[in-house]
Amino acid sequence: MVKRLKVLELTNYTAGVCGVWTRVLGESKELSKKFKVKVFSSNAVKGSNKIAKPSERIGLIEIHRFPFKKLGGESFMYWNFKKDFLEYKPDIVMAHSYRHPHTNLAIKYSKITGSRVFLVTHAPFSHDNITRGNMASVLVKLYDSLIAPKVLNKFNKIITITRWEESFLRKLGLDKNKIAYIPNGIPKEFFKQKKAREQNKILFLGRVSPLKSLQTLIRAMSLIKNEKIKLEIVGPAEKEYLTFLKELISKNNLDKRVSFSEPIYDTKKKIKKLDSARIFVLPSKREGMPQSLIEAMSRGKIVIASNTHGSTEIIEDGKNGFLFKTGDAKSLSSKLNLAIRSKNQRLRQNAKKSVERFEWNKVAKTIVRLIS
Template identity: 55%
Template structure:
């Protein structure tokens, strides 16, 4: 099947759906189009998009998601159409322009057929957000950009060429384009200083972070705590798991295990296993596959004594927030994102990036605390992340949506 035939099928499917929508329904609720690079594979941005879409759909809005047809972390391609609950997901053939997520996919015609009342475009600096601006201008509708914290903090694994491209984009494209969005939705507070340098007016910026499901706060403990340190996330270079592995010989408790859970980049996983062999730590480190079921994920977090996040950089570390919600002792490398979440020595512990000795010191100290001291830190962590409940986040988002509704529709 040719690319043009695929596009024709997309278009016909969209037209069929469009014709089934009753005007009486549209009178009261908004039609929202979410745009993101990936809707398949393990992707933090898509986790936000999907959860946000589900909750908006439950509120009565009609939600569509457009993305590339690529599967993140894989060379495979996903189905062109999928429906999750009432959310319709359309995926488009893609031309890769560079890196993992920088790509071109054409969706302008299909977006015009849907004719949304609002566009929410995810990930600053990506081509689909520029296309989204053109669509919003043509339809005379509001458009929000969710940044997803792409700004450089000094520890990125970018080449010199990539860094130059980012600099040039921000200087000659970003400054102009960012001002054209109705609202810029940041997922962290540390992004504000970067947006200020790009001359984005304060009134355009709204802090609406990623949320976590209510279950992380409500479900009782699902698993007995084991003598184990947990890392939960993508096994990739940016997560800097070498630092965690190198800290193990320095931990006083020689029986404590390390479990590393998540989808792995093959080359990086091979590199880690060579390091583990050289340090003779095979009997203390367990690699486990990614967990997609919510209850199983909670069970895995509950089974650990300490949660460690040794990343070189983070945007908004979802797994860290989830661990804090489950009242885990958390230890993370010091960067703008973790400093925003952890108050050192109060709700968890921070250590200098790549410093395995300092990490081991934090682990040893946390293991030495008595039950009362441990409970105090864990409760502080739990209480500090209650604001990330999706229930609270959605209320904030809907408030912004209602303020900028192009048709001033009333939402229940």
């Protein structure tokens, strides 16, 4: 009997709503069909102060969580997984998120166990550090100039989830042959589940946080000519930001047109919620690879997104969706009015067709070829 290779996935979070965890879980499910898979993470629950249980099993995947210490920001943390790493002795390590302690430790521990180690970057690059404070921006520059050139080339391969990341990595001294593009995937259910009834409404589905710039969407709602159009915002909310948004809604007399709903974690229920809306909007200040946008497009929604790096890589304005100037409510409202006025059947068809390549079965084949 052929021995199954052991894969270890490393990520900061395996609880709460987290884009990186969504990738890790989807990837792990696919890899568990061919390999033995474990996932190590902190025991933090993203978006809350709660602590997750120390271990869990999802299908064939074993998840182990470790106590953590915050080093700065929401996700920059240290958690000690050395003992468990050395005991498991993985053949392959998938370390997620560039510039984080656990990815650097993956190199160190893999040298002891003889593991092959791959870094999945998750698009942390930005021209203007729009989402970072002054101190964080300085630390990022120091890491990129002093540590990155020494660390990056020690990985067997650097996996980007977007094509736009490559130019940033090349500037850090990484050879083009060291880089592999493998995007995030979405479950096959998004392409196969029977469609639910569509309502004449706009939907946002994701974390309700300042990064998502939902104030831009709310202000745009006040400029929409058709007052029958409703907006539903679905997802876990940061308390202070939610208060700010509700005050903005009241100020613009939108209380009867804008509603908030609880987060959805079940795939089938999420698809049903996407199907309930005609238009999906992603107004973020920054996006790496917008998972929710791809999910909405797979259901043939009319999608409108801010012109971030991530969204412009997926949307061709006027062909498979619409783009608006980031942070500009007037620009967004004009695209919303454009989407409302016509059925946009061809655009919907183009949207669905353009994201078929992100179905997890297809993405996983590329990963398996790379790491085998």
